[in-house]
Every structure is written in C-alpha cells, then in structure tokens.
Amino acid sequence: xxxxxxxxxxxxFLITLVGTGTAMAKGPAEKATGDVYFGTTxxxxxxxxxxxxxxxxxxxxxxxxxxxxxxxxxGPVIETNVIDADDAxxxxxxxxxxxxxxxxxxxxxxxxxxxxxxxxxxVKITEVVHSGPGNTCAACGQVQGPWTINNGxxxxxxx
Numbered sequence: 001x002x003x004x005x006x007x008x009x010x011x012x013f014l015i016t017l018v019g020t021g022t023a024m025a026k027g028p029a030e031k032a033t034g035d036v037y038f039g040t041t042x043x044x045x046x047x048x049x050x051x052x053x054x055x056x057x058x059x060x061x062x063x064x065x066x067x068x069x070x071x072x073x074x075g076p077v078i079e080t081n082v083i084d085a086d087d088a089x090x091x092x093x094x095x096x097x098x099x100x101x102x103x104x105x106x107x108x109x110x111x112x113x114x115x116x117x118x119x120x121x122x123v124k125i126t127e128v129v130h131s132g133p134g135n136t137c138a139a140c141g142q143v144q145g146p147w148t149i150n151n152g153x154x155x156x157x158x159x
Contacts, residue, residue, distance in 0.1 A: 034154030051090035073097030
C-alpha cells in the first residue's frame, strides 16, 4: 500500500512538473514596435505602432501625414507575422480617421535595419483591401513605399 501511495505522489509530481515546464516554455510574443517619421511625395508621415504576434493578434497603429495632403488614420492590429529579427508584416483594420481609408485593412511591412534606425529602417504599405462585406475602401489596391526612416526607430522582436 505504501508503494502505491508513493507511486501516486511521484506521478502527481511529474504531471505538475511537466505542466509547469510547458507553461514556462511559452515566452513573450514576437512583435514589431515603432515611433518613426519618414517623407513621402504626399507629405511627411509620423507612424506609431505596436503589433504583437498573438492569437488573436493585438496592437494598434496610428498614422499622421502632414500637408500638402494631410490625413490621419488609426485602428487595431488584426494580424501580425514576424518573419525574422529584421522583417515583420502586420495588418490594421482602419476604424478612425480619413474616410478614404476607414473600412480598409492595410498591411504594412517593416524592416529593422539595426541601430540606429535612421536611414536604415523602412516601412512599406503592401496591401490595402476591404475589411469585409458591406465595407467600402476608396484606397483599395494601393501599394506604397518603401520609405526610409529619417527620425525615430522601429524594432522587430524575436525570442
């Protein structure tokens, strides 16, 4: 009987140890973050973002462009794909701002060229599509960039 109790205690201990080890093996989510400035032919842009590769994805993007074609838009990150320590793609569902892009899903590609980010990091809009049935998106199909960062920094984090 003592052997069965001892065996039971060992089994419970091993199950607990394996369960804890599995939980501890999960590290922080891979992500892309940035607070950057760059020039476009339509005006200077200030872009801030944090995009976490979780299920579901989380984060937020805020874009502001100055004159001559001033606009702004923002929304939650709905998908993130960190490729490696340099490259990440993330999609934002635009919910606020310029009516031309509200209702769009905009996918951005960011490249982390190292430290400092100025003159090495880049941002590119790779896809603009409708966010779903019944939504309009006047900017659909536009692909823009890449633009080189002239102030600030972006980082792609892998673990």
